[in-house]
Amino acid sequence: MKNEDAYKLEKAKSCCCACGAGFAAGDIYISAIRTEADGLFKRKDFCRSCWAVTKNTFFSFWQSRHNCAGDEKAEELNAFFSLYRSLGSREDRQALELKYVLALYLSRKKTLRLTDIRNDGAREILVFEGPEDGEKTLIADPGLSDERTAELTDTIRALFPDEEQ
């Protein structure tokens, strides 16, 4: 498989991927991310009733309101944070790299605080603090090439197509 194919993601749709029902303004729907067997991250949007019977196969999900001005920015930021948290227990390279990029993004948005940069001899370790609990997370700089950073940025854009980045 070619490298760029690994990051193709489905764009968010304004209807439920299971029953096809369209979302009207103000409707609550659930967006969820899972890793497919081929290692791709995939986002799907569900209406609430379909979500109730599907949720266990996804590792990260959040709730949004369709086309509802105002809260949307905060919801997207929560979604970023929830994905970041969900990646926390994963050690595979793709998850570690995505987590690094998400952490930098979240610190630009002031959801996380970058409080320290250490060096363990081989690489830099970034220390991030959580928004409320002050919980520290250490993330090693994965040494991404510019090309790889661009790929990961595209991945995030595809997962969160409404967010300005």
Ligand SMILES: [Zn+2]
């Ligand atoms: Zn549905």
